[in-house]
Amino acid sequence: MSAAPVLACHDIRKTFGNLTAVNGASLHLAEGEILGLVGPNGSGKSTLINAVSGYFPIDSGQVLLDGHRIDGIASHRISHRGLARTYQIPRPLGSLTALDNVKVGCYFGRRRSGNSDVDKEARHWLAFTGLGAVTDAPVASLTLHQRKFLELARALACRPRVLLLDEVLAGLNPVEVDAAIDVIGQVRDSGVSIVLVEHIMRVVVKLCDRVTVLAAGSMIAEGPPQTCLRDEAVVDAYLGRQHARGA
Amino acid sequence: MTSTGPLAPSPLTRRPTAIKLAAAAAVLAVLALLPVIEGTGRNSSYLIVYLYFVFFWVTQSTSWNIFSGYAGYFSFAQGAFYGAGVYTTVLLVEHLHMSILLIIPIGGLVAGLTALLTGLIVFGIRSLSGEIFALFSLSLGLGFGVLANNVNAIDGGSGRVLGQVSYPAWLGSVNQMLYVLALVLAVATVFCARAIQHSRMGYGLAAIRDDEHVGGTLGVPTLRYKLMAFSIGAMFAGASGALHAVLINFVTPDAAFGQQVPFYVIVMSVIGGRRHWLGPVLGATLIYTTNDRLTNLGMVELNQILVGLLLTVVVVGLRAGIVVQLFRRPAATAVAAAVAVLIVEVTGRGGDVITTFAWAMLSGVAILLVPDRVYQMTVRHRPRWWRLGRLTAARDETASPPKPRVSGGLR
Amino acid sequence: MSQMVQTLITGTLVGGLYAVFSLGLTLPWGLLRVLNFAHFAYVFLFAYITYELAAVHHLDPLVALAVTIPFGALLGIVTQALTSKASLDTFGTLIATFGLFLILQAAMSLYWTNDLVRIPLTDNPYFVRAWHVGPYTIPFVYACAFASAVVLCVGSYFLLERSYTGKAIRAAVQDPQIAAAFGVNRVRVSYLIAGVAGTSAAVAGGFLAMLFALTPSGAQGWVAVVFASVLLGGLGNPRGTLGAAIIVGVAEAMTQRYVDPTLAKLTPLALLIVMLLVRPTGLFRPAVRIGQT
Numbered sequence: 001m002s003a004a005p006v007l008a009c010h011d012i013r014k015t016f017g018n019l020t021a022v023n024g025a026s027l028h029l030a031e032g033e034i035l036g037l038v039g040p041n042g043s044g045k046s047t048l049i050n051a052v053s054g055y056f057p058i059d060s061g062q063v064l065l066d067g068h069r070i071d072g073i074a075s076h077r078i079s080h081r082g083l084a085r086t087y088q089i090p091r092p093l094g095s096l097t098a099l100d101n102v103k104v105g106c107y108f109g110r111r112r113s114g115n116s117d118v119d120k121e122a123r124h125w126l127a128f129t130g131l132g133a134v135t136d137a138p139v140a141s142l143t144l145h146q147r148k149f150l151e152l153a154r155a156l157a158c159r160p161r162v163l164l165l166d167e168v169l170a171g172l173n174p175v176e177v178d179a180a181i182d183v184i185g186q187v188r189d190s191g192v193s194i195v196l197v198e199h200i201m202r203v204v205v206k207l208c209d210r211v212t213v214l215a216a217g218s219m220i221a222e223g224p225p226q227t228c229l230r231d232e233a234v235v236d237a238y239l240g241r242q243h244a245r246g247a
Numbered sequence: 248m249t250s251t252g253p254l255a256p257s258p259l260t261r262r263p264t265a266i267k268l269a270a271a272a273a274v275l276a277v278l279a280l281l282p283v284i285e286g287t288g289r290n291s292s293y294l295i296v297y298l299y300f301v302f303f304w305v306t307q308s309t310s311w312n313i314f315s316g317y318a319g320y321f322s323f324a325q326g327a328f329y330g331a332g333v334y335t336t337v338l339l340v341e342h343l344h345m346s347i348l349l350i351i352p353i354g355g356l357v358a359g360l361t362a363l364l365t366g367l368i369v370f371g372i373r374s375l376s377g378e379i380f381a382l383f384s385l386s387l388g389l390g391f392g393v394l395a396n397n398v399n400a401i402d403g404g405s406g407r408v409l410g411q412v413s414y415p416a417w418l419g420s421v422n423q424m425l426y427v428l429a430l431v432l433a434v435a436t437v438f439c440a441r442a443i444q445h446s447r448m449g450y451g452l453a454a455i456r457d458d459e460h461v462g463g464t465l466g467v468p469t470l471r472y473k474l475m476a477f478s479i480g481a482m483f484a485g486a487s488g489a490l491h492a493v494l495i496n497f498v499t500p501d502a503a504f505g506q507q508v509p510f511y512v513i514v515m516s517v518i519g520g521r522r523h524w525l526g527p528v529l530g531a532t533l534i535y536t537t538n539d540r541l542t543n544l545g546m547v548e549l550n551q552i553l554v555g556l557l558l559t560v561v562v563v564g565l566r567a568g569i570v571v572q573l574f575r576r577p578a579a580t581a582v583a584a585a586v587a588v589l590i591v592e593v594t595g596r597g598g599d600v601i602t603t604f605a606w607a608m609l610s611g612v613a614i615l616l617v618p619d620r621v622y623q624m625t626v627r628h629r630p631r632w633w634r635l636g637r638l639t640a641a642r643d644e645t646a647s648p649p650k651p652r653v654s655g656g657l658r
Numbered sequence: 659m660s661q662m663v664q665t666l667i668t669g670t671l672v673g674g675l676y677a678v679f680s681l682g683l684t685l686p687w688g689l690l691r692v693l694n695f696a697h698f699a700y701v702f703l704f705a706y707i708t709y710e711l712a713a714v715h716h717l718d719p720l721v722a723l724a725v726t727i728p729f730g731a732l733l734g735i736v737t738q739a740l741t742s743k744a745s746l747d748t749f750g751t752l753i754a755t756f757g758l759f760l761i762l763q764a765a766m767s768l769y770w771t772n773d774l775v776r777i778p779l780t781d782n783p784y785f786v787r788a789w790h791v792g793p794y795t796i797p798f799v800y801a802c803a804f805a806s807a808v809v810l811c812v813g814s815y816f817l818l819e820r821s822y823t824g825k826a827i828r829a830a831v832q833d834p835q836i837a838a839a840f841g842v843n844r845v846r847v848s849y850l851i852a853g854v855a856g857t858s859a860a861v862a863g864g865f866l867a868m869l870f871a872l873t874p875s876g877a878q879g880w881v882a883v884v885f886a887s888v889l890l891g892g893l894g895n896p897r898g899t900l901g902a903a904i905i906v907g908v909a910e911a912m913t914q915r916y917v918d919p920t921l922a923k924l925t926p927l928a929l930l931i932v933m934l935l936v937r938p939t940g941l942f943r944p945a946v947r948i949g950q951t
Contacts, residue, residue: 053464054464055460055464074463074470075460075463075464075469076463076464076465076466076467076468076469078464079463079464079465079466080466084464084465085464087461091458091460091461093453093454093457093458093461093462094457094458095453095456095457095522095567096450096453096457100450100453103450104450104451104453104454104462104465104467105465105466107447107450107451107466108447108450108451108454108462108465108466108467108468109465109466110466112466115446115447154465158465158466321749369935375934375935375938376938378748378749379934379938381749382885382889382930382934383931383934383935385881385885386882386885386927386930386931386934387931389881389882389927390924390927390928390931393882393923393924393927394924506878517753547767548764548765548767548768549764550764551760551761551763551764551767552760552761552764552765554757554760555756555757555758555759555760555761555764556757556761557757558753558754558756558757558760559754559755559757559758559761560757562746562750562753562754562757563744563746563750563754566750
């Protein structure tokens with residue numbers, strides 16, 4: 001990796017009272033790659049995503065997007081610099097239709113489209129994620145699958161350089177998962193670098209160029225998915241020492 | 248602030264059809280010509296006064312809604328901005344004998360600047376959440392009320408008489424002048440609210456209302472928009488207050504900063520609907536008209552019961568207010584109103600235009616309050632011409648609200 | 659010096675009354691996410707009922723409490739049954755109950771008119787009774803109010819913190835689904851809290867009738883004091899509410915005596931404004947933070 005990483009996190013630390021959720025985690029995302037962020041439950045993955053995207057301030061460490069520090073700056077500025085994210089439990093804007101949700105991304109993301117383009121763009125992104133049929137539906141009527149993809153469409157409408165996907169496939173059936181893999185692949189091909197937080201291992205193996213493993217708030221392994229996931233420390237973290245020795 | 252009513256269709260994407268534009272133009276034309284034909288027909292000069300108050304409340308409610316409705320930050324402190332406008336007039340008339348045409352925009356500016364400064368502290372330095380802001384504004388609003396009642400320092404006595412206010416002669420009598428300027432202000436405020444709603448800023452405010460964190464993540468400049476909406480709303484409230492001072496004439500701190508304005512703007516906007524510019528217009532017209540009619544009959548308590556009942560029923564049943572329901576059942580409402588007018592005129596209970604109008608509105612509201620299930624049953628076989636609204640066809644076909652199917656999750 | 663102590667005593671006792679009044683607002687708000695604005699109307703309703711019983715039917719006002727308290731509990735339960743059916747967020751309950759408040763206030767106005775009414779001394783001998791400890795005066799009714807505040811607030815605290823029921827309540831607040839999985843009957847638990855809130859409304863109303871002249875629009879005057887006590891004390895925290903109410907009462911009394919009587923009414927509001935800007939969760943620990951609804 002000779003080029004500078006598009007997203008770099010150095011020694012992130014975040015505590016909640018007595019609980020240290022993230023303890024010196026570092027992360028590098030190269031341009032055009034899909035980085036898997038895996039780890040057992042409670043390892044701090046979502047916290048790390050939240051910290052990187054500016055949902056809450058970090059206690060120490062640095063987050064750099066394209067070489068510029070984005071930790072501590074206002075959320076909307078982070079978005080304008082080119083960072084977008086989805087939420088583990090979808091958070092659509094409840095009083096708006098699906099189309100309007102995506103329009104918000106078009107209006108306020110990196111491109112900041114004007115009134116004349118917004119409608120077309122929003123429809124494009126909805127079609128891209130397969131939601132063309134439900135553009136005018138109120139979000140309350142959408143299934144979980146549709147909401148997750150609405151999140152994705154909305155995040156893409158912000159024209160990000162880096163996209164953080166927080167367990168976007170959780171709760172989907174295998175058919176939906178396969179469709180999602182296709183879409184995510186297309187997103188990467190269009191030039192967006194992705195950090196994929198995921199539990200479903202076959203997805204991680206199939207999609208990710210590299211994988212970082214988080215356990216108890218810090219990194220324990222990094223590398224290509226095939227080798228990384230077989231690493232003794234990783235298996236230990238997920239399944240326990242006995243299994244690790246057998247791997 | 249959480250959003251209300253997940254079942255309500257998004258009104259943000261509406262575009263005016265030819266019918267609506269024509270109807271709006273017709274209404275405005277009639278209203279504009281009314282002072283010219285004052286004195287003809289039944290009780291016309293009271294009609295002018297009544298309509299002035301309708302314009303006043305439409306302006307106040309709409310201005311409140313620009314921030315509190317669109318962005319979801321409930322404010323109980325409308326009285327501060329309205330009162331600032333009132334006192335601007337008092338001071339400028341007393342010391343500089345300015346024309347009312349100059350005073351109104353200055354009153355607006357004063358109120359707008361006050362809002363901007365307060366907003367900078369409350370949103371910028373401390374960044375209060377929606378709920379805490381509501382409580383904060385409640386405290387401020389109550390504080391103003393107490394000050395108004397007790398402290399005489401504001402005007403050193405028990406009130407000031409405004410005296411002669413100068414205005415261009417072509418506006419006619421004082422009542423006509425008040426009417427015309429109030430109409431202009433109301434149109435301007437509603438126009439501005441509509442423009443904001445359909446604009447980029449409207450989407451940004453809606454994002455702030457529904458989920459401010461997510462809005463920020465999507466790139467909405469939340470601080471800037473909150474300040475803008477807050478100040479613009481306050482500006483119109485102040486301008487309207489500046490004009491209203493002329494009507495009040497004997498201005499006491501209680502009249503300027505009392506609880507009446509902040510209370511009613513909230514009630515009117517909540518009942519009318521806070522997400523759409525038409526909501527406060529409808530709410531203000533409805534509440535003021537019934538208020539006027541019932542107070543005339545001496546039934547003050549009955550009026551309060553009616554307002555309380557409407558408030559509770561709307562919040563529990565209609566969530567997003569009357570206006571959204573109106574978009575779903577426009578024809579039925581129009582028919583109900585027309586039938587009411589017919590009955591009232593035939594049975595001779597009309598009295599005057601205002602009473603007939605009140606009955607028409609109440610009938611329309613009654614139709615809107617019918618629960619969806621009952622409504623679907625009774626109008627299942629309605630003819631084609633019934634479906635006037637653009638969205639009604641698509642929306643009404645869903646007989647029962649679809650339940651969101653969320654699996655897993657931690658909530 | 660003795661003036662200062664007397665002011666402290668008076669302020670503390672008044673704080674007791676504020677605490678009783680405020681308990682009925684803070685418990686549902688903090689534990690059930692229901693901001694029941696109609697509580698203000700409830701208190702006045704029970705005040706008026708006490709007036710009727712005492713002035714018209716010549717029932718001893720303290721005995722009247724025995725009559726009103728069960729109805730208070732019942733009213734609280736009914737309110738909870740209705741609001742839980744409506745499934746509103748906290749703010750929605752505020753507006754919906756505000757509508758109810760308007761209706762009740764108008765109804766009271768229709769029945770008892772807007773004229774000030776007061777229980778005559780012959781029916782309310784407690785009004786002038788007081789204990790004299792050294793140079794200090796301790797008004798009897800206020801002392802009773804303070805005593806009931808302690809009973810209700812500390813009692814609620816023990817109920818919430820120490821008993822199984824209390825733990826169940828707190829579990830249900832934090833995560834209703836998990837609590838239900840552990841056998842916590844959320845409905846019954848919520849009725850218990852609502853019942854306590856309604857009881858406090860009846861008690862507060864009773865003491866109000868013994869102390870003040872009543873008029874329906876008087877309810878508005880209590881909003882500032884009650885919200886100040888509730889928020890300073892931490893939502894859903896009964897001991898905190900008692901402490902905060904005493905602070906508010908003392909601050910008010912001090913302002914009244916030493917600064918300016920007309921500014922006394924502003925004291926709770928000033929406390930509230932400062933607190934919201936500086937430490938919105940209150941001086942004491944809340945059951946749930948504002949905004950977590």
